Amino acid sequence: MNRLRALLGLQLPLIQAGMGGVAGIRLCTEVSRAGAGGTLALYKEPPDRIREAVREIAAATSRPFGVNVIPEVTSPELCRAQLDAALGELPDNGYVTTFGLPGADAARDVTRTGRPLVVQIGTPDDASAALRLGADVLVLQGTEAGGHLLGELPVAELLYAVRTRHPDAVIAMAGGVATGADLARARSAGADGAMAGTVFVPTTESMAHPLFKRRIVEARADDTVVTGRYDIGWPARPHRVLRNALTEENRRLPATFIATTRLGAARIPVPRYSATVPGVRTEGRIDEMAMYCGTSCDRVTAQDTAAAVVRKLRHEYEHELSYEREGGTWTAPSNR
Ligand SMILES: Cc1cc2nc3c(=O)[nH]c(=O)nc-3n(C[C@H](O)[C@H](O)[C@H](O)COP(=O)(O)O)c2cc1C
Incomplete structure (x- = not known):
């Protein structure tokens, strides 16, 4: 066994x-x-x-x-x-x-x-x-x-x-x-x-936002990058995410709120560079959020049930x- x-x-x-x-x-x-x-x-x-x-x-x-x-x-x-x-x-x-x-x-x-x-x-x-x-x-x-x-x-x-x-x-x-x-x-x-x-x-x-799900299915390994950018809420640990405008930008932009997510009845603001993933209850600039993704996305080509x-x-x-x-x-x- x-x-x-x-x-x-x-x-x-x-x-x-x-x-x-x-x-x-x-x-x-x-x-x-x-x-x-x-x-x-x-x-x-x-x-x-x-x-x-x-x-x-x-x-x-x-x-x-x-x-x-x-x-x-x-x-x-x-x-x-x-x-x-x-x-x-x-x-x-x-x-x-x-x-x-x-x-x-x-x-x-x-x-x-x-x-x-x-x-x-x-x-x-x-x-x-x-x-x-x-x-x-x-x-x-x-x-x-x-x-x-x-x-x-x-x-x-x-x-x-x-x-x-x-x-x-x-x-x-x-x-x-x-x-x-x-x-x-x-x-x-x-x-x-x-x-x-x-x-x-x-x-x-999965509780991931529909855009996050779709991006993983479309992504190739080269679309992922190891960065330290999404450090708010989880500092000092590099992470592999899908490339986006923030990972490709050399400057660090202000950590203003770019989205909100719901926790029970409350809406919680999400700052730019937050470690939080975009979920089903997130609204805002989903594209700029941390979409964690491994190089195995090369072989993830369809959406299906677990x-x-x-x-x-x-x-x-x-x-x-x-x-x-x-x-x-x-x-x-x-x-x-
Ligand atoms: C979206 C996402 C969120 C993750 N969150 C956690 C987590 O909360 N706890 C944890 O132990 N690992 C987390 N991991 C890392 C996994 O434990 C694991 O190392 C990784 O998924 C393996 O690589 P793969 O994504 O290519 O399968 C996360 C990975 C992804 C893709």
């Missing part, structure tokens, strides 16, 4: 990335029901909303799903309060993913419940640190990835370096995976599976693996 699948209880060794402003209740539920790792982004959400959301997902799927925290954008106190709220409602088969290394206390909050701790990192040293913190799965993020970047190595180099150091670690790679063939290649390169974000942004259930995306990936993956060409040996489905 594939180790990532076995550990998380998945049908396919693929985790959907928690994506702030994109991966809400519906996306997480549908990915989980389809047999991959649906993940709810907690980003800066307050604990009471988290409790409700996790309860709602748990009522809608009996398959595993997870929650995602970003310790570097929350205070240690908020991160632990988010985890406390989520873990109180998360079924026993749920898991927790973190963007970057969690604090030792936060890591312990998860591991002592017996639920898998999935830590995304971008350097070999952070991979070792994550294992010391008790991580059950390492997600190795390469520079191909969409969103904020944890390191400076392409995913293949990072995978090679970490696999050499930690031959027994359960590893998922993040960056460059949008098809079942990509997933099969990740396995051949030595990973146990993958985490993917970009491919889920244009799905029906279930259809997972089905397609699974079909392609099983096709790739059904016959191991070199050895010509049949691999039983349960071993994939």
Whole structure:
């Protein structure tokens, strides 16, 4: 049995990335029901909303799903309060993913419940640190990835370096995976599976703004760029986004309000260079906002439901693996 699948209880060794402003209740539920790792982004959400959301997902799927925290954008106190709220409602088969290394206390909050701790990192040293913190799965993020970047190595180099150091670690790679063939290649390169974000942004259930969804489908890898521009609300972390007038402009323009987004009944102004993604409830200059996107957009060419995306990936993956060409040996489905 594939180790990532076995550990998380998945049908396919693929985790959907928690994506702030994109991966809400519906996306997480549908990915989980389809047999991959649906993940709810907690980003800066307050604990009471988290409790409700996790309860709602748990009522809608009996398959595993997870929650995602970003310790570097929350205070240690908020991160632990988010985890406390989520873990109180998360079924026993749920898991927790973190963007970057969690604090030792936060890591312990998860591991002592017996639920898998999935830590995304971008350097070999952070991979070792994550294992010391008790991580059950390492997600190795390469520079191909969409969103904020944890390191400076392409995913293949990072995978090679970490696999050499930690031959027994359960590893998922993040960056460059949008098809079942990509997933099969990740396995051949030595990973146990993958985490993917970009491919889920244009799905029906994602909370991304319709223009953001369309742009990802139309984009090629060359249309993405690594920049430090969108630093309001999440400073000092480079990120891969779709190019636009702001990323191509040499000068830094004033951070005046360019859009609004709704939080409950309130409308919240969004400054130029905000790290916030344009969502379904955002109005204004959507074009100038941060549209995080990985180079895997090359192979994201249609808009579909999350279930259809997972089905397609699974079909392609099983096709790739059904016959191991070199050895010509049949691999039983349960071993994939
Ligand atoms: C729109 C978008 C938002 C993201 N937000 C988060 C987030 O909130 N938390 C997180 O752990 N990772 C986030 N990521 C990064 C993913 O965890 C992952 O590294 C990335 O999606 C992998 O590359 P891919 O997008 O090419 O599949 C985000 C990625 C994208 C594309």
